[in-house]
Structures are given as structure tokens and as C-alpha cells.
Amino acid sequence: MRALDDLLRECAPQVLGAVVRRYGDLDTCEDAVQEALLAAAKQWPVEGVPDSPAGWLIRVAARRRVELTRNESARRRREETAGRMPDAVEPRGDDELTLLFLCCHPSLTPISQVALTLRAVGGLTTAEIARALLVPEATVGQRISRAKQRIRASGARFEMPSAEEWAARLTAVLQVLYLIFNEGHTASSGAELSRVELTAEAIRLARQLRGQLPEDGEVAGLLALMLLTDARRPARTRPDGGLVPLAEQDRTLWNSTTIAEGVSLITGTLRSATIGPFQVQAAIAAIHDEAARPELTDWPQILQLYGLLRLLAPGPMVTLNRIVALAEVDGPVVALAELATAAADPALAEHHRVAAVRAHLLEMTGDRAAARAQYRLAARRTLSLPERQYLEARAEKNAERS
Amino acid sequence: MKYLILIQSNERSLAVWAKLSDQERMDFGRGHMELSAEMGSAGVLVASEGLADPELAKWVSVRDGRTIASDGPYAEVKEHLAGFYLIDCAGLDEAVAWAAKVPDAANTEVEVRPVLDMSQWDM
Numbered sequence A: 001m002r003a004l005d006d007l008l009r010e011c012a013p014q015v016l017g018a019v020v021r022r023y024g025d026l027d028t029c030e031d032a033v034q035e036a037l038l039a040a041a042k043q044w045p046v047e048g049v050p051d052s053p054a055g056w057l058i059r060v061a062a063r064r065r066v067e068l069t070r071n072e073s074a075r076r077r078r079e080e081t082a083g084r085m086p087d088a089v090e091p092r093g094d095d096e097l098t099l100l101f102l103c104c105h106p107s108l109t110p111i112s113q114v115a116l117t118l119r120a121v122g123g124l125t126t127a128e129i130a131r132a133l134l135v136p137e138a139t140v141g142q143r144i145s146r147a148k149q150r151i152r153a154s155g156a157r158f159e160m161p162s163a164e165e166w167a168a169r170l171t172a173v174l175q176v177l178y179l180i181f182n183e184g185h186t187a188s189s190g191a192e193l194s195r196v197e198l199t200a201e202a203i204r205l206a207r208q209l210r211g212q213l214p215e216d217g218e219v220a221g222l223l224a225l226m227l228l229t230d231a232r233r234p235a236r237t238r239p240d241g242g243l244v245p246l247a248e249q250d251r252t253l254w255n256s257t258t259i260a261e262g263v264s265l266i267t268g269t270l271r272s273a274t275i276g277p278f279q280v281q282a283a284i285a286a287i288h289d290e291a292a293r294p295e296l297t298d299w300p301q302i303l304q305l306y307g308l309l310r311l312l313a314p315g316p317m318v319t320l321n322r323i324v325a326l327a328e329v330d331g332p333v334v335a336l337a338e339l340a341t342a343a344a345d346p347a348l349a350e351h352h353r354v355a356a357v358r359a360h361l362l363e364m365t366g367d368r369a370a371a372r373a374q375y376r377l378a379a380r381r382t383l384s385l386p387e388r389q390y391l392e393a394r395a396e397k398n399a400e401r402s
Numbered sequence B: 001m002k003y004l005i006l007i008q009s010n011e012r013s014l015a016v017w018a019k020l021s022d023q024e025r026m027d028f029g030r031g032h033m034e035l036s037a038e039m040g041s042a043g044v045l046v047a048s049e050g051l052a053d054p055e056l057a058k059w060v061s062v063r064d065g066r067t068i069a070s071d072g073p074y075a076e077v078k079e080h081l082a083g084f085y086l087i088d089c090a091g092l093d094e095a096v097a098w099a100a101k102v103p104d105a106a107n108t109e110v111e112v113r114p115v116l117d118m119s120q121w122d123m
Helices: A002-023 A026-047 A053-070 A073-083 A095-103 A110-121 A126-133 A137-153 A163-184 A192-212 A217-230 A256-272 A277-290 A299-312 A316-330 A332-343 A352-365 A368-381 A385-401 B011-019 B022-041 B092-099 B103-107
Strands: B002-009 B045-050 B059-063 B066-070 B080-088 B111-114
Touching (some): A002 A053, A002 A095, A095 A163, A095 A192, A110 A137, A110 A163, A110 A192, A137 B022, A137 B045, A217 A256, A217 A277, A256 A277, A299 A316, A316 A352, A332 A352, A352 A368, A368 A385, B002 B011, B011 B103, B022 B045
Antiparallel strands (some): B002 B080
């Protein structure tokens, strides 16, 4: 059953892409493909998998799509013309990619892009998406149908974006895949099972995308970043769901096969492709993953990479992570001075992680009372429950020793 | 990101309510229903409910494995939670924009609280 499930998921975007290319309307085609997938799930275990699974699904979906629209009498004549040749729809290599680009259309909000991508490209049911995103099924259903309406209203066609648009659209696609990955990359034990599937789904989609764009450095960079981050998952949480920071993780639990794949991917890419933010983040993750013990971490190189990332894709997290690396290279006093300058920026002043980083640096200097106060402040301001527990524990630790 | 929009009932909100005409009360109730529908079709609504009178509440505690449900100290309560909207949207700005549409915001005020989430954390 697992193999059949995987096969269907594998075929889904290709089939949907082919049918949308032929008929144009994502809305009805998506319903038709869902029904074709259901039919396959029932028939194939009994009758055997057809020689061309995608071809079978496309034929059934095309026929179903004609039936669905035929019910609307106003459209009857047009649909009957189309209905004569459902078999003429052939899968084409770039359909999946076009579909992914369509799901990440700029007229949609990021949460809608995520829902639609999971449904149309990932082949997940609304119920599965709802469980994974921890929202009610009705909410996900609304997001998807609204997204499809918006795409239709925007007049978007089933075609690749123009050359001018290409870079921005690919960036949006990569962001959506990374969002899906981060949704799943959680520390909560209760929600863990369903959300791990989301991580796996993001990696699967990134692999698919890389299959279609093997030369693109950022696609490879994103896949490498996901692999190198996901490899640490077994060591990231305690059995009680509490977070284990990087420096305290049991590195023997890290998945060495995944790390090897991620490292070789990013190493090969850095040599040949134009550099971009995902590649730099993957390179940083690779350096962490390659250190058998925390004290073996190549901090000077990490500091250099954060410097590069600050130029390519500046943001509060990049600034703060660079300061943490700076503390490892030049000491906490230098890093605290840099943090004071950075925190003057209004974009960063309110960020709760400023307090967390300040606490960490103060702890390094040995000023436990000040560190404790900053850990408490950071714990109050964070919205992440595991993070709050971690920060409170750090505050306690500094109270005990002072 | 999930946000809880809390609507309190207190002396000020009761004073406003007392002054409303029947028509205004109808519009107020309809405003809540329309907002729920609008949130639903925007794909942000997780749950929204109005709460029954606190006099109907039970206060539950467990001691030595025994469950005790009592009527509680409702007499002194001057303010209580009257209803809520739980929404899942892009960020605080959007949550505030939704909260501004809650009919109560025009009379008194509503509170927007971010929900703790399970996001990742790497030092």
C-alpha cells in the first residue's frame, strides 16, 4: 500500500499539470484529478498497476473533468468539443514545474501558497493538510478554493513565467518549500508525527524541483539546507519534547547518511553555481554537521559565511546569528558591543531573540545575574513554547550558580 | 500564526449595551455572524464562539484523585470572557485588522493575544 501511495503522489502533479495545460481551469481539473487518484487507489490493487500509471490517470481525469463541466448546461457545447479527445492529453516534462509556479502565484498570500502547493503538487488531501498545519479542515478548504479563485481572477495562464518574472517566481517557490519544511521542523512531541510528514514532503518536493532544474544553485542549496537541518532532528528534542540546543546535542544521533548527501550536494553546487542565500545557509549547516564535537566547529568560517549572508539576504536572524559566531571567534565582549549597535536598529529592537542572544553572551562573560535577567526577559517575549521552557531553564541554571 | 481575539464583558461594555436600541442590538449580533463568515471565507477562522453566562460555569479541581466541581466565586466577578475568535493568519498586523472588525471594538475594546507556537529554535 505504501508503494502505491508513493506512486500516486509521484504522479499527481504530473497528471494535474497535463490536464490543466489542456483545459486551463485549475479549479475543475483539480477535482477531476482527485477523483482519478481515488479511482486508482481502488482499482490498481485489484486489477494491477497499468503500464503507464500517469497516462491512465490523465485519461480518467480528463474524462471526469468533461463529465464535471458537462453538468453545467451553459458550457455543454464547448465541453463536448473538448470531450471528444481526452486521450490526446500527454504528460510533458515541464508540467509539474509550471504547476508549482502557478501555485506560488504572487496574487496569493504565503499561507495560501503553502496550502495550494501541498494539495496540487504534493497530492495531499485537505484533511492531511489540515492535520499537518494544525488548523480545521474547513479553513484549509477555504484557503485552497479562495486561492484557486484568485488565480482565476488574476487571469494567470498555465504557462511558465516570463524571463523578467522568472527569478522572482522561483524565489517565491523556494520560500514556499522552505515554509513547508519549517512548519514540519518542530520541537513539539504531541504534534510531532503529523508534522514530520510535512518535513518529508518539503524534501520530496525540493528533490522533484531539483530533478527539473538541476543547474540551479539555489534549488540545490535549499535541498541541501533541508537535508542538513533534518539530519539533526533525532537529537533536537528530549523525550519530554524539550529542546536541545546545538551545542548540547548528542551528535552520534545525527543521521550521517543524510549529512553526507547534503554535504556533497552543497560542495558540488558551491563550485559551479552562482551563489545565493540558501547555498550560504546550507554551507553554514554543513560546517555545524561536520563537527564531531561542538568545540571542533570551524567558527571563523561560519563568521565569514554570515558576513556574506548579511550582504545577500540581510535580516534580524542573520544579524543575530552572526553576532553569536563573532562571540566564538573574537569573544563575548566584542560581540556584546556589536549587539548594542545592532539593537539600536528599530527592526531589531523589539525582536525577542535580542534578549536571548544578549543573555547567551553575558553568560559567556560570567555575568550570571545579568544573564539570568536577560534569559527571563527573552522567555517572556517568545511565542514558542519549547523555546520558552529552554530559556527559563537557562535562567534557572544561572540562578543556581551565582 | 494563530491569534486569539478576546472579548470581555465588564461594566463599561454593559453600560454601552444598555443604551443600544433593539435595532442596534440586532445589527451587533449580525455583525458577529458576518465577521465569522468573512473570516471563514478568507481561510483564517479556526474557531469562534460566544460564551454562556459565567453563572453557569463550574470550577473544577482534582485533589487526591477526587474531582470537585463547584459553582465558584462568580458573585465578585466584575469582568469575564464573553466570547472569542481564534484565527490563523500571516501576522500581528493582519490579526489587528481582523480585531478591528469585531463589533465590540467600536464600543469598548478587544484584546489580541498571540498563541504560543511550536516553531524551531537553533542557537
